[in-house]
Amino acid sequence: MTKTPFRKIDGKEIRWTDATGVVHIVEGADVHSDVRLLWTLCLRDVPANTVWLLEPGDAHEVCAICQQRASLPPEASNAADSIPRPSSAAMGAAPPEPAAVPQSGGRPLSSKENGV
Numbered sequence: 001m002t003k004t005p006f007r008k009i010d011g012k013e014i015r016w017t018d019a020t021g022v023v024h025i026v027e028g029a030d031v032h033s034d035v036r037l038l039w040t041l042c043l044r045d046v047p048a049n050t051v052w053l054l055e056p057g058d059a060h061e062v063c064a065i066c067q068q069r070a071s072l073p074p075e076a077s078n079a080a081d082s083i084p085r086p087s088s089a090a091m092g093a094a095p096p097e098p099a100a101v102p103q104s105g106g107r108p109l110s111s112k113e114n115g116v
Contacts, residue, residue, distance in 0.1 A: 005074035
């Protein structure tokens with residue numbers, strides 16, 4: 001089982017919409033045969049079964065921190081010393097549980113695709 005980070009599933013980019021409606025770029029890794037971890041490029045943990053795949057032609061404004069880090073390859077973007085962590089003020093208060101369905105575009109991942 002590879003622990004190499006990825007940002008796409010079936011060739012489609014992974015996204016997560018938080019409770020405030022902000023869309024984030026998602027990165028993940030299969031750390032064990034039955035364990036998939038997902039996080040945003042702004043270093044927020046992503047709850048299980050809440051990500052969606054960006055469909056061709058869809059465009060969404062994404063979190064500014066995620067957008068800034070998107071130019072780095074997955075191997076570099078998760079290295080703690082290569083990217084400064086956002087301040088708590090930039091992150092805001094902890095959001096309530098996000099909706100499991102995207103607000104527009106994309107489709108929710110099945111449990112199998114989401115590694116659950």
